[in-house]
Amino acid sequence: MSRIGNLKIILPEKVDVVFNRESGEITVKGPRGEVDDIFLNGFEIVKEDIFITVKIKPQKDNCGKEDSFQGLYRTILQNMIIGVTKGFEKKLELIGVGYKAVMNGPNILELDLGYSHKILFVLPKEVVCKVENEKGKNIIIILNGNEKYLVGQIAAKIKSLRSVEPYKGKGFRYLGETIKLKAGKTTATKK
Numbered sequence: 001m002s003r004i005g006n007l008k009i010i011l012p013e014k015v016d017v018v019f020n021r022e023s024g025e026i027t028v029k030g031p032r033g034e035v036d037d038i039f040l041n042g043f044e045i046v047k048e049d050i051f052i053t054v055k056i057k058p059q060k061d062n063c064g065k066e067d068s069f070q071g072l073y074r075t076i077l078q079n080m081i082i083g084v085t086k087g088f089e090k091k092l093e094l095i096g097v098g099y100k101a102v103m104n105g106p107n108i109l110e111l112d113l114g115y116s117h118k119i120l121f122v123l124p125k126e127v128v129c130k131v132e133n134e135k136g137k138n139i140i141i142i143l144n145g146n147e148k149y150l151v152g153q154i155a156a157k158i159k160s161l162r163s164v165e166p167y168k169g170k171g172f173r174y175l176g177e178t179i180k181l182k183a184g185k186t187t188a189t190k191k
Helices: 067-084 148-161
Strands: 015-018 026-028 032-039 043-048 053-055 088-095 100-103 108-112 119-122 126-132 139-145 171-174
Touching: 015 043, 026 067, 032 067, 032 108, 043 067, 053 067, 067 088, 067 148, 088 148, 100 126, 100 139, 108 148, 119 148, 126 148, 139 148
Parallel strands: none
Antiparallel strands: 015 026, 026 032, 043 053, 088 139, 088 171, 100 108, 108 119, 126 139
């Protein structure tokens, strides 16, 4: 029995959840847009007033996997509702002399990370990117979107283009992330 899977989700105003029982498709519409996903066949969505619950369909051939997926699907549904109401945001900080980041068009992030060439990172249309480049401060890249996994995945891909260097701390890091730096070589004592 899943403790998380049995929790009720509060359905905000202006949010509509449509569940197709045959195909398992779920669509959540809200003020920020629309998000789709597909659930396994053994689940259904039950609406009660302002609450939504993810239930396991009573079937004679249930093999027990449904219990382990109930909490996952409830969390996915909750993230879909949060995505169409508030959205998700990730902030990356670029530290390093000479490193640059500029938006080149609506969905192309142009990065100069100390390589021999510039990197053109094409963003999906579901993710909105904004670059804050103030003089004297580190560059901050703000990613915003309705789908939590997609925003996190794009942030991780951008971060992997120039991982944090362990001696000086140069490269991409999440805003507020602390990095433990290595000491480096010490000078040898003369005899």
